[in-house]
Amino acid sequence: MTNANATDRTIDPLALRHQIFGDEPLRVRDTDHYTQEYVGGLVDKWDELIDWDRRAEGEGRFFVDQLRTRGVRRVLDVATGTGFHSVRLLDEGFETVSADGSPQMLARAFRNGLEHGGHVLRTVRADWRWLNRDVHGEFDAVICLGNSFTHLFSEHDRRKALAEFYAMLTHDGVLIIDQRNYDAVLDGTAGGNRTYYYCGARVTAEPHHVDEGLARYRYAFPDGSEYFLNMFPLRKDYLRGLLRDVGFQRVDTFGDFQADYSDGEPDYFVHVAEKQYLPED
Incomplete structure (x- = not known):
C-alpha cells in the first residue's frame, strides 16, 4: 500500500516527521493514508512502544510452535514493521522475507536485524493488494501481525489482500493473522488489557475515538509526544x-494465544488459517 493520500499525492512519506490528518482527522478513512501516519517521529519511537523483550515474554513460543508443528520452512512476514517477528523467526532458523509498505519501517527493521543477532533482513517494500507483483516465490507461511490488517478500510482491499496472501502460499500453507479485539472495544466490554503487543512500560496506547468504521488510537510517550493511528475496527x-471466502479451509482462532477464552476477555485474537483441508478434531 504505497500510494500517497489521494488528496496530497506530492508528499514524500520518507521526508515526513509529523503526521498529517488535516482539519478533520475523524474523516480520514483511507487505506493509503497509513504512509503518512508511520512518519519518522513515530517510527523512531516504535520499539519503545512495543518493548522487544517484554513482547517476546508475552508471546512466548506461540508463533514459532504454530509454524514448526506444520513443518514450515519459508515465511513471508508481510507487516514486518521494525522487524520484531522477522528477527525472532530468523533466530529460530526460519528462512524469512520481510515486507512492509512503509519505507521508514523497513529501514528501521534492517538496522534492527543487524543489531539483534547480526541478521541481514531480506526486505521488500510491498503493497498487499499487489503482493505477487512485489514479492516473488512461494512460502510455507505468511504472517500478518501487529494488528496491521486493520489499516485496510475498504472491503475490496481486504478481500484482495487476503487473496494475495492465499496465492503466495504453497498448497498446504498457513496464514497467521491477528487483530485487536474490536468486538469488545465497540461493544464496551474491553477485557483485561494484558498488553501483549504494546509493552512499553511508560507508553500508553488507548482509543481516542471509536465507531463502526473507525478506531482511532492515541499513543503517548514519556517525553510528552503523541501520535495517532486510524484503523478499521474488524x-x-x-x-x-473473509478468510473462508478467499479459500482457507480451516480457521482456528486464539484469544491472547489461548485456545480457550471468553470473547470479551482477550485483548487480541490470532487466526491460524490453513489452505489445505484438515478434518476437525
Whole structure:
C-alpha cells in the first residue's frame, strides 16, 4: 500500500516527521493514508512502544510452535514493521522475507536485524493488494501481525489482500493473522488489557475515538509526544468469514494465544488459517 493520500499525492512519506490528518482527522478513512501516519517521529519511537523483550515474554513460543508443528520452512512476514517477528523467526532458523509498505519501517527493521543477532533482513517494500507483483516465490507461511490488517478500510482491499496472501502460499500453507479485539472495544466490554503487543512500560496506547468504521488510537510517550493511528475496527467473525471466502479451509482462532477464552476477555485474537483441508478434531 504505497500510494500517497489521494488528496496530497506530492508528499514524500520518507521526508515526513509529523503526521498529517488535516482539519478533520475523524474523516480520514483511507487505506493509503497509513504512509503518512508511520512518519519518522513515530517510527523512531516504535520499539519503545512495543518493548522487544517484554513482547517476546508475552508471546512466548506461540508463533514459532504454530509454524514448526506444520513443518514450515519459508515465511513471508508481510507487516514486518521494525522487524520484531522477522528477527525472532530468523533466530529460530526460519528462512524469512520481510515486507512492509512503509519505507521508514523497513529501514528501521534492517538496522534492527543487524543489531539483534547480526541478521541481514531480506526486505521488500510491498503493497498487499499487489503482493505477487512485489514479492516473488512461494512460502510455507505468511504472517500478518501487529494488528496491521486493520489499516485496510475498504472491503475490496481486504478481500484482495487476503487473496494475495492465499496465492503466495504453497498448497498446504498457513496464514497467521491477528487483530485487536474490536468486538469488545465497540461493544464496551474491553477485557483485561494484558498488553501483549504494546509493552512499553511508560507508553500508553488507548482509543481516542471509536465507531463502526473507525478506531482511532492515541499513543503517548514519556517525553510528552503523541501520535495517532486510524484503523478499521474488524470484528472477529467478519474476518473469519473473509478468510473462508478467499479459500482457507480451516480457521482456528486464539484469544491472547489461548485456545480457550471468553470473547470479551482477550485483548487480541490470532487466526491460524490453513489452505489445505484438515478434518476437525
